[in-house]
Amino acid sequence: MEGLGQLQARIQEVQNAVGKVIMGKPEAVELLLAALLSGGHVLIEDLPGTGKTTLAKALARCLDCSFQRIQFTPDLMPADVTGYNYFDQKDEIFRFREGPVISNIVLADEINRAIPRTQSSLLECMGEGQVTIDGVTRVLPRPFIVLATQNPIEQEGTFPLPEAQLDRFLFCLHIGYPSSAEEKSMLHAYSSKEPIHALRPLLTPVELEGFKKLCTQIKVEQSLQDYLIDICRATRTHKAVAVGASPRASLGFFYASRALAALRGRDYVTPDDIKYLGETVLTHRLILKPRERMGGLTGAHIVQEILETIPVPVFGEENGHAE
Template structure:
C-alpha cells in the first residue's frame, strides 16, 4: 500500500491556518483522493476561501479563484479563443479553470447557464471551446462555496451539477476557544503567507491511483448498494441517489480507509460518509419539505435501518 502519511502532513499544514474543523479538512482530503469535488454551503466569512488556498498551497498546486456574480459568463471560466493578428490564427486564452485547485466562490450567485459551464471540467477533466478540447492539469479539484439559499441574490444549483460534487460539507461557526485562537493567530500576520508546500501534484495523483486499489469486500459493496437503493424506495423522496452516488460512496470509502491507514473499507467508513456523500443528491417530495423534513434527517433514518454486514476484509 502507498504511503499516505503525506496526507497527515497536509492536514497538519492546513491546520496551521484553519483553526479546528478537523472533520471538514479530512473530508476535503477524502474528496481530493477520491478524485471528486467539494461543495461547501455556509454563510460568508467562515474561512472557506482560506481553506481552499491552504489546501492548494499544501499540495504544491496552482490555485485560481472565480467570484461568481449574476453577470459572469461561461467563457469567464473556461477561457475563449482570440484572434492573433501576427500569425492570422485564433489562439486559446486559458480561463481560470486551467489549474489544480479551482475555488468557485459563491457559485449560486450566478445564473444556471454559467454554473453548468463547469460540468464538463468536473466530470471529464477537460474544457471544449469552439470545438477544440483542452485537457486540465492533474489533479484537478473544484471547491465550490455557496451561500444558504435563503440569502438574497442566490440561484438554485441544477440537480445535474449537484450530483457532480462528491461531498457536501458545512464549516459552521467556531466555538469560543477556536475564535480566540483565530484572533491570536492572525493578530500580527496572516499565517497563509508563510505556509509552505508539503507535497507535489504528482504525489497526489499517485495517491489517487492507489486509493482505487483499496479493497472492498462483497458484503460492503452490497451494503453500499442497499443504502443507495433505499433512498430510491423512500416514499418521502421524489428522487433518490443515482448510480453516480453509488460510485461516489465507494470512492469516498476507499479514500477514507486509505487516509486512516487501512487497505480495506469498513462498513463504519460508509456510515460515516453517507450524509456528506448522498444527502445533497436527494430531492424531497413537496409535502415533506413543507412539513420541515430534510434530506439529512431522512438519510440518517435510512442508514439506521440498513443492516450492517460483517466487513470480511479478506
C-alpha cells in the first residue's frame, strides 16, 4: 500500500523518541499511537509515579499540535474545561473565552478527582468532537484526543467515572513498574536533566490526519470482522457480566485493529492483532454482577476467557486472507 512505509517510519520516530522518556514500555507507547491513528481516547490507569502524566506529555511534545493540561480537582467546573461566554464591558458585547478542551491533545490529569458534573463536560467533546455552549456548537480541532489519567488505589476524594464516560475511552492502559535494568537506565537518563525537555515535534496535524485516512484502507477480512464481533457479543451474554461491550466498543475495536496493523507495517489485520487488543479495548467497559465482583473476578479475567474460548479463524499471512 502506497504510503504505508512512510507511516511506519515516521511513527517509529515518535515511538523511539517517547521511548527515551518512558523506558521499557514500548507496548504502552504503541497503543497510545494506535489510539491516535484510530481517533480514540485513552485512559491511563496505574499506581502513582509510574509515568502516566509523563507518557501523555511526551507524546504531546513529539507532535506539532496544540496541547493543554487540565488538572482535575473537586472545585473544577464545566466552564473551566469547555470555555464560557462573558460580557465585554468595554465593547458592550458577549465574547467567548476558549476552554483548554479546544486543543488537539488534552491531558485530563487525575480525571476522577472532579465532580460528575465536570466529568460530563467531556462527553460531547469525546463522543462527537465538538462542544456546545449557550446553544452554539463549536467543532474541535483535528486531530483531537483526550489522554486521561487516574490512580486506581486512592479513593478518598474521588468520583468514579460513570459507564458512559468509560465507554468513550477506546483504551485503558496500565504502565506498571519498570524492571531493575530499566529503572537503572532511568536513573542514568535523568541524572543531569529530564529527557522530556529534549523532545521536539516530529509530526504535524496534517500528516497525522493523512495517516489516519491511510489506516482506513487497511483490509479486514470478513471472517476477522465476524471474529471481532463474536468477541464483543460474548461479553454481553457471559453469565458473570451485567453489561457487556457496546456497539461503540465494537467499532473502536475495528478501527484500532487497523491502526495497529498499519503501525506494524501491514496492509491487513491478523487474528493476533485482534487478540492483542482485546483486553485493552474491552476490560474497562464491562460491568460485572455484584456476586462475581465481590468474589474477586475482574473484567480482564472475563475477556481472557472469551479470547481463549472463541475459535480463531485460520489465517494465511502470506496473502492476508482468512481461510
